[in-house]
Each structure stands twice: as structure tokens, then as C-alpha cells.
Amino acid sequence: MAARQKQARQPAEGRNLPFLYARFDADALRGALRKMHLIRQFEEGAEDSYMRGLIHGTMHLSIGQEASAVGICLGLSDEDQITSTHRGHGHSIAKGADVSRMFAEFFGKTTGYCRGRGGSMHIADVSKGNLGANGIVGGGIPIAVGAALTAKKLGTGKVVVCFFGDGANNEGAFHEALNMASIWKLPVVFVCENNGYGMSTSVARATAVANIADRAAAYAMPGVIVDGNSVGEVAEAADAAIARARRGEGPTLIECKTYRYRGHSKSDRNRYRTKEEIEEWMNERDPIRRFEAELVEFGIVDRAGIDAIRDSVRAEIAEAIAFAKESPAPEIANLERYVYTEPA
Amino acid sequence: MMDAATAVRELSYAQAIQEAMALAMEADERVFLMGEDIGVYGGAFQVTGDLVERFGTDRVMDTPISELGGAGVAVGAAVTGLRPIFEFQFSDFAALAMEQIVNQAAKMRYMLGGAVSVPVVMRFPAGSGTGAAAQHSQSLEAWLGHVPGLKVIQPATPHDAKGMLLAAIEDPDPVMIFEHKLLYKMKGAVPEGRYTVPIGKAEVRRQGRDLTIVATSIMVHKSLEAAQMLAAEGIDVEVIDLRTVRPMDRETVIASVCKTSRLMCVYEAVKTLGIGAEVSAMVAESEAFDFLDAPIVRLGGAETPIPYNPDLEKATVPQVGDIVAAARALVTGAR
Numbered sequence: 208m209a210a211r212q213k214q215a216r217q218p219a220e221g222r223n224l225p226f227l228y229a230r231f232d233a234d235a236l237r238g239a240l241r242k243m244h245l246i247r248q249f250e251e252g253a254e255d256s257y258m259r260g261l262i263h264g265t266m267h268l269s270i271g272q273e274a275s276a277v278g279i280c281l282g283l284s285d286e287d288q289i290t291s292t293h294r295g296h297g298h299s300i301a302k303g304a305d306v307s308r309m310f311a312e313f314f315g316k317t318t319g320y321c322r323g324r325g326g327s328m329h330i331a332d333v334s335k336g337n338l339g340a341n342g343i344v345g346g347g348i349p350i351a352v353g354a355a356l357t358a359k360k361l362g363t364g365k366v367v368v369c370f371f372g373d374g375a376n377n378e379g380a381f382h383e384a385l386n387m388a389s390i391w392k393l394p395v396v397f398v399c400e401n402n403g404y405g406m407s408t409s410v411a412r413a414t415a416v417a418n419i420a421d422r423a424a425a426y427a428m429p430g431v432i433v434d435g436n437s438v439g440e441v442a443e444a445a446d447a448a449i450a451r452a453r454r455g456e457g458p459t460l461i462e463c464k465t466y467r468y469r470g471h472s473k474s475d476r477n478r479y480r481t482k483e484e485i486e487e488w489m490n491e492r493d494p495i496r497r498f499e500a501e502l503v504e505f506g507i508v509d510r511a512g513i514d515a516i517r518d519s520v521r522a523e524i525a526e527a528i529a530f531a532k533e534s535p536a537p538e539i540a541n542l543e544r545y546v547y548t549e550p551a
Numbered sequence: 552m553m554d555a556a557t558a559v560r561e562l563s564y565a566q567a568i569q570e571a572m573a574l575a576m577e578a579d580e581r582v583f584l585m586g587e588d589i590g591v592y593g594g595a596f597q598v599t600g601d602l603v604e605r606f607g608t609d610r611v612m613d614t615p616i617s618e619l620g621g622a623g624v625a626v627g628a629a630v631t632g633l634r635p636i637f638e639f640q641f642s643d644f645a646a647l648a649m650e651q652i653v654n655q656a657a658k659m660r661y662m663l664g665g666a667v668s669v670p671v672v673m674r675f676p677a678g679s680g681t682g683a684a685a686q687h688s689q690s691l692e693a694w695l696g697h698v699p700g701l702k703v704i705q706p707a708t709p710h711d712a713k714g715m716l717l718a719a720i721e722d723p724d725p726v727m728i729f730e731h732k733l734l735y736k737m738k739g740a741v742p743e744g745r746y747t748v749p750i751g752k753a754e755v756r757r758q759g760r761d762l763t764i765v766a767t768s769i770m771v772h773k774s775l776e777a778a779q780m781l782a783a784e785g786i787d788v789e790v791i792d793l794r795t796v797r798p799m800d801r802e803t804v805i806a807s808v809c810k811t812s813r814l815m816c817v818y819e820a821v822k823t824l825g826i827g828a829e830v831s832a833m834v835a836e837s838e839a840f841d842f843l844d845a846p847i848v849r850l851g852g853a854e855t856p857i858p859y860n861p862d863l864e865k866a867t868v869p870q871v872g873d874i875v876a877a878a879r880a881l882v883t884g885a886r
Binding site: 338341348351361545 | 626
């Protein structure tokens with residue numbers, strides 16, 4: 208399936224509104240913009256804390272990819288579930304995680320989502336349906352299918368969204384899991400965030416097909432390509448896929464074409480792509496600026512409103528970092544806790 | 552651990568496992584089976600047998616030949632509230648699924664700070680003796696025993712196979728069961744109804760004064776046979792069935808060695824870097840060290856893949872004669 212044609216812009220009160228503006232009210236749309244800012248500023252804050260030596264290890268930033276996380280999760284309830292990736296901060300926030308507990312986890316504190324055991328690569332918030340980021344490329348894909356099997360067997364009506372990157376589409380787990388999801392018609396939506404590179408290796412060099420979504424044909428499911436930097440396009444594709452899943456018709460593979468501004472991880476010297484390429488994405492296709500311009504155009508928010516959103520996010524991030532810094536560290540004596548379930 | 556006074560019958564090891572799965576599925580809607588050809592085929596070793604007729608294809612699910620994906624689906628189902636029992640057709644195929652077993656199932660609870668548990672059971676038909684050669688005959692329990700977060704068990708009798716599987720199904724953490732293929736047809740007394748045999752407890756199968764043999768799985772039976780032969784020579788062997796590889800029962804082993812002053816480990820897996828090394832070190836590090844009258848002996852598999860030729864295959868793993876000879880040498884000092 209080719210990329211959807213963008214519909215002509217209409218005034219907010221007119222008919223034939225683009226999907227996003229017909230489906231969601233102004234509060235929801237402003238909320239989506241706020242989440243995008245929250246993701247962006249969270250990651251900038253994490254990066255800054257890393258530079259200052261407050262966070263150790265490494266992290267994988269999704270700056271530039273906010274539209275896919277937010278656009279997909281707009282159509283999910285708290286009961287719906289996701290599996291995420293090593294580049295998963297955005298998914299976590301889009302699914303409703305509290306940035307204070309995320310920062311606390313990055314700082315290795317007991318108040319963190321994983322009580323300091325997981326860090327950036329294992330952020331999870333099961334209460335909001337986030338079954339966890341994953342340090343193994345493709346590791347979460349069969350797990351998402353298992354969660355969808357549970358939803359089908361128990362008849363919960365839940366849908367599971369499985370996020371992964373372009374690199375994962377060459378893992379065996381991807382192929383095995385998509386096949387099983389299809390033969391069993393499970394309520395799962397596979398969302399490939401194709402940011403052009405698996406670490407340093409471009410999709411063109413690593414993948415035999417031109418589009419990841421082309422793989423869907425092999426597993427008899429719809430494959431949809433969207434502009435991953437357009438909240439509207441992402442949300443529209445997600446809506447159709449989620450509805451199909453809820454109807455019991457099985458999975459969909461959505462490919463969000465996007466770009467990460469930062470390197471793969473903190474060790475990246477950016478030797479495999481040009482400055483011009485990065486700047487073109489940042490200057491011409493930034494998902495947040497594009498969404499802001501759309502919202503202004505549709506009269507959902509004005510510039511002052513955008514400034515207010517950005518300021519409130521800034522305050523939330525500052526508070527979250529302070530909370531993380533002040534939180535207690537885990538006790539060494541509890542090192543082995545959570546390896547096994549303790550007897551009740 | 553039995554619910555009520557129940558009749559005891561003779562069942563094969565495979566029947567005992569099947570009965571445990573049937574009881575668990577009857578009692579708990581969340582329990583279901585996944586695996587390759589476990590439905591109408593009945594499983595490569597007929598362990599699931601006709602269960603699909605009783606429980607249907609939704610609860611006795613044939614999977615594609617996708618060990619990695621299938622294991623991952625089982626993990627995902629377990630994390631979200633079901634109780635899957637995943638059958639590997641051969642334990643060797645664990646190699647195809649190590650990512651999901653080691654990086655996901657074993658670590659998820661810890662990585663998430665206790666926010667989830669992973670109540671999945673994985674069954675592994677293991678061991679040599681079937682002429683299936685190098686890729687269908689291994690004993691890989693020590694691989695998984697090395698991973699914190701997993702529990703690894705090796706029941707040696709039909710009674711324990713049923714009771715330990717039922718314990719595994721109700722365990723909140725991932726439990727890996729290694730079932731020796733040559734035991735599947737072995738018969739033994741199995742009580743009717745539901746009972747559990749605790750994970751993490753070894754069993755003294757034979758009391759003795761002169762030597763402790765710590766054996767696993769099929770080697771328990773070979774060691775008991777050897778012990779009987781040695782008794783005729785006046786050598787009194789104590790045989791411990793380790794039953795659980797992780798967490799290992801220190802107390803039972805150490806108490807026995809303190810009594811007998813000699814230790815031999817008998818296991819089918821490749822000798823080096825395995826369960827014998829762990830049991831030996833456990834004893835050497837303990838108070839039992841001071842009681843030792845002789846060096847510890849490990850009797851394990853040869854440092855080779857399992858060969859096809861039946862004589863070569865037999866020579867690869869300890870046989871009763873090997874156990875008798877090694878035990879005699881150890882007790883009499885004739886080495």
C-alpha cells in the first residue's frame with residue numbers, strides 16, 4: 208500500500224476534515240502536542256544529565272521521532288498494551304508514563320519504574336499497559352504477540368501495539384512473530400519506526416526490500432507506509448489497524464518513515480550520514496514544528512498557547528529531575544530482590 | 552502434599568506428565584499447551600498424546616516450526632496473565648530460542664523491578680540413547696542452570712515428573728523441565744489426583760555409608776543399579792537424586808557427604824563446566840570438605856558431540872559398568 212495522499216486542509220469548522228481533526232477534539236490534540244514536547248524535553252534533559260555525569264551507562268534518544276509514538280498511542284486506551292524498544296522513551300511517555308519515575312529510573316533510584324534495576328533500556332509502566340522497552344533488537348516482537356494471544360484467549364478486547372525499529376525487521380524473531388500473529392489472527396499492530404539506520408547501517412544496505420511494509424505481504428497482512436513525522440498520518444493508519452485488530456481480523460504492519468536527530472547511542476560519532484542530511488530533517492521535517500503549524504492553521508492553538516505548553520513542560524521536567532535527584536538509591540543488601548518472586 | 556488419600560497406579564513417565572498437564576488444564580482455564588506437533592500428532596514422544604481431543608486446538612496449540620518466536624509468544628502470554636506450557640520437540644532446539652529464554656523470560660521480572668512475573672513452563676525432551684545423533688541428543692540443563700531468574704528441574708521418576716510439573720505450573724517464575732527421552736516409557740507408581748513435589752529439594756534414593764553419588768535424571772537409575780551391584784561387594788552407596796539443578800539443594804548433598812566422606816557426581820551432560828563441577832565446588836566450599844577421605848570424582852559425558860553409531864553413542868555417556876568401576880576405585884583407593 209502506498210503512502211496515503213494528504214488531504215487538502217480545511218478550516219476547523221468545515222467539512223471533510225482530515226482524519227485527525229475529525230476524530231479528536233481540541234483538548235486531545237493539544238494534549239498530543241504537549242506529549243511531543245514532553246518527550247523532546249525529557250530526552251534533552253536526559254542527555255544533559257548524561258553530559259553532566261549524573262546518569263551512567265548509555266541511552267538511545269528518539270529526538271525527531273515523536274510523531275510516531277504519540278500518533279500511535281492517541282488511539283489506545285490505558286488497558287491496551289505496548290511493547291517497546293531500546294529507543295523507547297517516547298513510547299513510554301506517549302502511553303502515559305510519569306516522567307518523574309522515568310528520570311528516577313535513569314538516575315538508578317528506588318522510585319524509578321524498575322527500582323533502579325533496569326535503566327533507560329528497560330523502562331516499563333505496566334499500570335499503563337507498557338510491557339517494557341527491550342535491550343534486544345526484535346526481542347519484544349514475539350512477546351507482543353504473546354500478549355495479543357492472551358487478549359484473544361481471555362476476550363479482553365485489548366489491542367497490543369508492538370514498536371520496533373528498521374533494524375529489527377531483519378531479525379528472525381520479527382518473521383516468526385508476524386507469521387504467528389497472522390495465522391492466529393491476533394489483535395496486534397506492528398509499528399516499525401524506520402529511521403533509516405540500524406545503528407550505522409542504512410536500510411538500503413541491510414534490507415532486501417525497499418520498504419519494511421513490503422514484508423507484510425509475506426505474512427498476509429496489510430502493510431501501510433506513512434510519513435512518520437506527521438501525527439495525522441500516523442494516527443489515521445493506527446486507527447484503521449487498531450479497529451481491524453479489535454474486530455478480530457488480525458494484525459497490520461505500519462511503517463513510519465522517520466529520522467533520529469541524535470546518534471544511535473552515546474558512542475556514535477555520526478560517520479555514516481552527512482550533516483546536510485541531518486539538518487534537512489531537522490529544518491524541513493521536524494514533527495513538532497509541523498504539528499504546531501497545523502494546529503495553528505486549524506485554530507486549535509495559537510502561538511501564545513504553544514509557548515504556554517512548552518513552559519509547562521519545562522517546569523514538569525525540572526520538577527521530575529529534582530525528584531529523581533532527591534530519591535533514595537537502592538540498598539545493596541537488596542541486590543538479589545526480584546530475581547525470583549518472593550513467597551507471599 | 553497430596554490433597555487426599557488417593558489411589559496409586561503404575562504409569563509411564565510420559566503418561567505422568569500428560570496427566571499433570573490434563574489436571575492443570577482442568578483446574579485452571581489459564582493453563583494451555585504450545586509446541587510443535589503436539590496436537591493431532593500427539594508430540595514427537597507422544598507426551599501430549601490425545602489431549603487435543605479433550606481440550607481442543609485452542610488449548611493444545613500446534614505452533615509453526617518457530618522455536619524463538621514460539622518461546623517468545625509463551626513468555627508474552629505468561630507476563631499478561633496466562634500459564635503456558637511450551638514443549639520443545641527436542642531440548643537441542645533450545646539453542647534456537649536462547650534469546651527469549653535467557654534475555655527475556657529469565658530477566659524480565661528483575662529488569663522491571665518486580666513489576667511482572669513470568670509463570671511460563673518449558674519442557675525439554677533431552678538426552679542420548681535414541682540413535683538421533685549430535686543435534687537431537689544433548690543434555691543442556693547446565694546452560695540454563697547458569698541463568699539467574701530461571702528454575703531448572705530434572706525429574707527422574709514418573710512420580711516426580713507429575714508432581715514437579717504441577718509445582719512448576721503453579722510457580723510464578725519460569726521453570727525449565729528437562730525430561731530424559733529414555734525415561735518416557737519407564738513405569739512407576741503415580742498417585743491419582745493432584746499433588747506437588749517441591750522444586751529445589753533433592754531426594755535420597757538409597758541410604759549408604761561409604762560413598763555419596765549425586766546423580767541426575769536417568770543417571771539416578773543407573774547409579775541405583777550400580778549401587779546394588781556394589782552392595783554385593785560390601786560397598787554401601789548412598790544415591791541422591793538431585794532433581795533440581797537450580798536452585799540446588801545444598802543441605803541434602805552436604806549432609807550426605809559429611810556422613811559418607813566420599814563424593815561422586817554422575818550425569819550425562821558433557822563432563823566439564825557442568826553440574827558435576829558445581830556440586831563438587833559446593834561440597835569443597837562447605838563444612839563437608841573436612842570430612843572428605845578421597846578426591847571428588849566426576850563421571851560425566853565425553854568431550855564430544857553425541858555420535859550416531861550405537862556403540863560410540865553408549866561410550867559417550869556413563870553406563871552402569873562405568874559407575875561401578877569408578878565407585879569401587881574411589882572407595883577402595885585403587886586409582
